[in-house]
Amino acid sequence: MKQRIISAVVMLLIVIPIFIIGGNVFKLAIFLISMLGMKEYLDIKETQKEIPILVKLLAYLFIPLILFTISVNDKQQLVIDFRIMTGLLLSLLLLVVLYHNRKTYSINDANYVFMGVMFLGLVMSLFNTYFELNRYLLIYLILITVITDTFAFFCGMLVGKHKLLEVVSPKKTWEGLFWGSVFGVFTSTCFYITVVDPSANLGFVIFGTLILSIIGQCGDLFFSAVKRYFGKKDFSNLMPGHGGILDRLDSLIFVLLAYSFFLDIL
Numbered sequence: 476m477k478q479r480i481i482s483a484v485v486m487l488l489i490v491i492p493i494f495i496i497g498g499n500v501f502k503l504a505i506f507l508i509s510m511l512g513m514k515e516y517l518d519i520k521e522t523q524k525e526i527p528i529l530v531k532l533l534a535y536l537f538i539p540l541i542l543f544t545i546s547v548n549d550k551q552q553l554v555i556d557f558r559i560m561t562g563l564l565l566s567l568l569l570l571v572v573l574y575h576n577r578k579t580y581s582i583n584d585a586n587y588v589f590m591g592v593m594f595l596g597l598v599m600s601l602f603n604t605y606f607e608l609n610r611y612l613l614i615y616l617i618l619i620t621v622i623t624d625t626f627a628f629f630c631g632m633l634v635g636k637h638k639l640l641e642v643v644s645p646k647k648t649w650e651g652l653f654w655g656s657v658f659g660v661f662t663s664t665c666f667y668i669t670v671v672d673p674s675a676n677l678g679f680v681i682f683g684t685l686i687l688s689i690i691g692q693c694g695d696l697f698f699s700a701v702k703r704y705f706g707k708k709d710f711s712n713l714m715p716g717h718g719g720i721l722d723r724l725d726s727l728i729f730v731l732l733a734y735s736f737f738l739d740i741l
Contacts, residue, residue: 486723509538598732626655639696647696
């Protein structure tokens with residue numbers, strides 16, 4: 476627990492100045508996080524099968540291409556350059572023919588890498604997009620996951636009795652989910668109607684925040700399922716007590732995706 480708290484304090488000391496400075500410093504931070512996240516994604520795959528170096532180089536090349544070419548139009552819709560998507564897919568599929576040995580590199584490996592690059596590239600671009608639109612909106616989305624996860628963790632330890640999904644995450648409980656959502660919704664809603672949009676409909680904000688809080692916890696379970704599939708506790712040990720980049724961003728990734736999907740009605 477002590478290690479977990481120290482790591483959290485160190486993360487705050489790094490993240491807060493980056494948010495304050497913004498601009499290219501924020502974009503550089505997102506780029507580095509994206510590359511580290513890609514490394515964790517590939518590393519966990521390599522616990523079962525080594526990925527050819529050329530495939531990994533393609534993944535690291537296309538992450539920044541996707542990250543820095545996705546833009547937002549005047550309707551606040553993401554615009555993706557399909558030449559990059561098709562170029563990535565074509566390259567990964569051609570390598571299946573080049574290696575012509577499924578023990579070395581197969582169509583399943585190509586699908587895994589393609590999904591990871593597109594997934595991380597898109598999600599990380601959302602960080603830049605929402606920061607540029609309204610950094611307080613991004614803070615609101617982060618608050619949902621941080622407060623929900625924190626209180627779900629502590630309340631689960633204190634009063635948790637009924638397992639939520641033991642086969643995926645043995646320590647998570649229904650009590651943790653409930654109280655995590657209660658505190659996450661309360662704190663994030665207060666922030667939204669105070670800082671982000673004081674004119675917003677309170678009931679609507681509460682409902683929307685609750686949906687995002689629950690989806691965020693589903694994201695946590697999803698990434699837990701991925702780790703369990705590969706027989707790993709964490710994606711990495713980059714942050715002692717917390718795991719790696721993907722361990723810390725699991726809930727937030729799903730919240731960002733969900734908010735983007737419901738953008739027109741939230």
